[in-house]
Amino acid sequence: MQELIEEDEELKATHDSITPVRGISLINATAFIAYTNNFKDFGGNAKKIATYWG
Structure with a gap:
């Protein structure tokens, strides 16, 4: 999954934006992007995303 994210600039930008958030690592970020x-x-x-994820 990491290789796929690294190959796509849009996915990489999203991944790099959400992984600094405490508690969101590779697995959570990948699932979040996929779902x-x-x-x-x-x-x-953002409110709808937070509600969905929570």
């Missing part, structure tokens, strides 16, 4: 279609399914609405 939310790289956050596109929520239109960038």
Whole structure:
């Protein structure tokens, strides 16, 4: 999974943006990106994303 993320600039940017958050590591970040279609399914609405993930 890490190799796929590193190969795609958009996924890498997203991954690099969310991994500094405490508690989000490679597995959580990868799952988050996969389940939310790289956050596109929520239109960038942070409240909806947080509600979904929580």
